[in-house]
Amino acid sequence: MAANDAVEARGILAGISGPRDLERLDAAELDQLAEEIRELLIAAVATRGGHLGPNLGVVELTMAIHRVFESPQDKVVWDTGHQSYVHKMLTGRARDFNGLRTETGLSGYPSRAESEHDWVENSHASTSLSYADGLARAHEQTGSDRHVVAVIGDGAMTGGMAWEALNNIAAHRDRRLVVVVNDNGRSYRPTVGGLAQRLTHIRTSPGYEPTLQAIKERLTGRGGALGPAAYEALHAVKKGVKDALAPQGMFEDLGIKYIGPVDGHDRVALETALTAAKRFSGPVLVHVLTTKGQGYDIAVDNENDQMHQSVPFDRLTGDALAVAPAGWTSVFRDEIVRIADERTDVVGITAAMLHPVGLDAFADKFPDRVFDVGIAEQHAVTCATGLAMGGVHPVVAVYATFLNRAFDQVLLDTALHRCGVTFVLDRAGVTGDDGASHNGMWDMSLLQLVPGLHLSAPRDGARLREALREAVEIDDAPSVVRFAKGAVPDDVEAVERVGVVDVLRRDDDAQVLLVGVGPMAHMALAAAELLADAGVRSTVVDPRWVKPLPPQLLELAARHRLVVTIEDNGRQGGVGSTLVQAVSDAALGVPVRVHAIAQEFLPHAKRDVLLERLGLTAPAIADDALRCLPGAGNNED
Structure with a gap:
């Protein structure tokens, strides 16, 4: 095996164009498919970076969900959407993983623009149950008998919003809603809090292994028919689980049926549990135990975060391909x-x-x-x-x-x-x-x-x-x-400090005041150089503290013919917008040009690509200043 193999879907996976293709596969082929999915996950993230550990842990779970439910008619909502890579592969996007997290390639999260199987573009945690509750209510309103499946895990059950949703889900016992708790005991790091302690008790209890084995035997044994008896076997193991392992009572006290715990890497057990949940008429919680990084020992053994989110790495060693500069x-x-x-x-x-x-x-x-x-x-x-x-x-x-x-x-x-x-x-x-x-x-x-x-x-x-x-x-x-993501720029010392404002450049008889906020101060200095080449003199300042707005900024603005602000924040309500209001209130009569992020949802791409698209570059800022400088003879305003 090469250090980093080509990112390419192969074998059975290459022929998967949608979830229904899984129905034709026998047990041996499904096992092979799981191996091929893990190979592609490792190859793609090793090359492009991304979330590896969470996705390796949900391979069998995702396969089981798509074999039991009928997406997109049944709606599958992923909490902490970084665990959706396998879902993407099984919904026809395996061939596109070479472009994972690239500008025109696959998003690292669910994307409604990519597929009808992606319902929620969420990548903030603890939201899936609220989405699912709303979708299930919509089904009820429209007379649909389809299911909603919410997959929550990676620590998202520690969020209060998840419990607000459970409270509402439990109040309506006739909705077809299945909550799958992917319990791997971790978010980035081991999950904390009382809930986590109760779930961890399952793993550490002396009764856990024999109870899990008993559940597996009922799920996969000859007597495990998928009728009422099987549901009782699952929902039950009541005396064993409720008394010894505790979580069933916690959820059932809310009015939500509980199935589990189920081995999250046993495909047959998962399918049986999910089928039983599907056949129940009300909300059901399926508690699934998985291992983050499953199938890749380097990830499992990583004590820091089990390769939760990785930069490109050598798949043979797990070592990063490049050492990132100090951030x-x-x-x-x-x-x-x-x-x-x-x-x-x-x-x-x-x-x-x-x-x-x-x-x-x-x-x-x-x-x-x-x-x-x-x-x-x-x-x-x-x-x-x-x-x-x-x-x-x-x-x-x-x-x-x-x-x-x-x-x-x-x-x-x-x-x-x-x-x-x-x-x-x-x-x-x-x-x-x-x-x-x-x-x-x-x-x-x-x-x-x-x-x-x-x-x-x-x-x-x-x-x-x-x-x-x-x-x-x-x-x-x-x-x-x-502060920003990534490498720290070189330190730039001030030539003068006026109040809390650092003056980084002061040309004699300066015409333009450039206000660079945070690391955008470096861009302001670069723009000043370009203006100097065009014969325009500038002052460059870094406010350091932008709220409350330093009064020294107004004093400096009054001495210039044009003020230009640059910030790594939205245009509306930011530092530039605040300065515009202050200049107007003070009746200074100085025009202010605000350079900031357009108030829109930006696509995934490299930071420098997005900044150029937004016009947040030194040449674009200098050109705009030349065009807008009063008395320059080339104004358009």
Whole structure:
């Protein structure tokens, strides 16, 4: 086997054009198909990067779902959509995996534009049960007798929204809705919380192995007919499971029938369980136990995250093909540990993403001062507010796109109570390959609405360290530090600091004020060089703290003939928009050109490709400034 084989669907998999093709396969062919799927998964992710561990764990489960249910008439909704690669293969897209996560290729998540089998383009967790409840209600309203299947796992059951949906699902006992809990005990890392502890109890209980074997025998044995007796055998093992292993009672107390636990890598057992669930007239929960990374020992043995999300790697060793340069997250990881060394009142909070957001080193050194609350951003924010009320300073580290889910808590829990909580937003701005739902392009617009909040966008590593230290000193209001995905640009020192504003370039008799927000300061400097080549003099500034808007920006704006703002955030409500309003309120009469992300859902592509498409490049910005500079003789406005 070559280190990285070609990404190509072969054998039986190459002939799969849709789920109904699975019906003609015998047991041996289905086993071979599972092997071919895993081969393609490993080859594709080794070449393109992506989510490997979650998909290796759901091969047999996905095959069983598509053999028992009739997609797209029966609607299959995937929570944490990164576990949908196998679903894509079985719905006719295996031949396209060479283009996984490329600009014109397959998305790394379900995509309605790709297939009629993809219902929800979700890649934020804990939402599938709400979608499923709505779809099932729609079936009821339209008289349809089709099923809805919601697959939830990878820690998504720790999200409160999932339990809100279960509460509603349980209230209507005649809807054809099957909830499949893919229980692999992990999100990025081992799942936390009371639910996780109860489910983990199943694996560690002395009665687990014999009970699972008894269920398997009933599911696959000669007496395992798919009628009422089989349902009772599954839904039952009541005395064995309910008393010894506990989860059945938890769900049945809600009014949802429980089947399981089922071995998630035993295709026959899975098909029997799902068929029994399908034949029941009301909502059923099928509890499936899987292993993340199944079939690829390197993934299973990876103690960090079982190759949850991988960069391109050598499939023989699991080693990355290229060493990534130091990223923004690593700068935060180092600095938060230094701060924690100096201040015992600083604590960390993560929403099931300890390593991705850089709190792992803090947790390693001070395990009692870092709290993982699961996929529960709303709880994370209000819990942090309570911590602040109790006299400590919490640092909540999340991806920028995920803070959207907790805006109300930031506004009315943290800010209203003037609590000192620091939010660190990783992956801010255009993130690229992961698609629309992961671009962190909303936070600066949303947070502008929050009274009293302080917001910093550092331009480089030195400024990130500086802003983080300034943020944790704020104890009477929420503070936010946001930074981009990927490599950290070179440090750029200021030639002067005016208030909180860093002046990075000051030409004599400057005509244009270029305001570069965060790492866009580097683009502003490059645009200034191009303007200089055209005979136009500029001042380039980095505000450092963009909320509250520094008054020095208005003073600088008044001394120039044109102001140009550049930010890695949506146009509406962002820094540029705020400055436009401030310039208007002050009646300065200076035109302001706002360069930001178009307010649209961006396709998946490399960051630089998207920025060029959006006009966020130094040449495009310089050309626009030349066109709009008052008195330049070539204005169009």
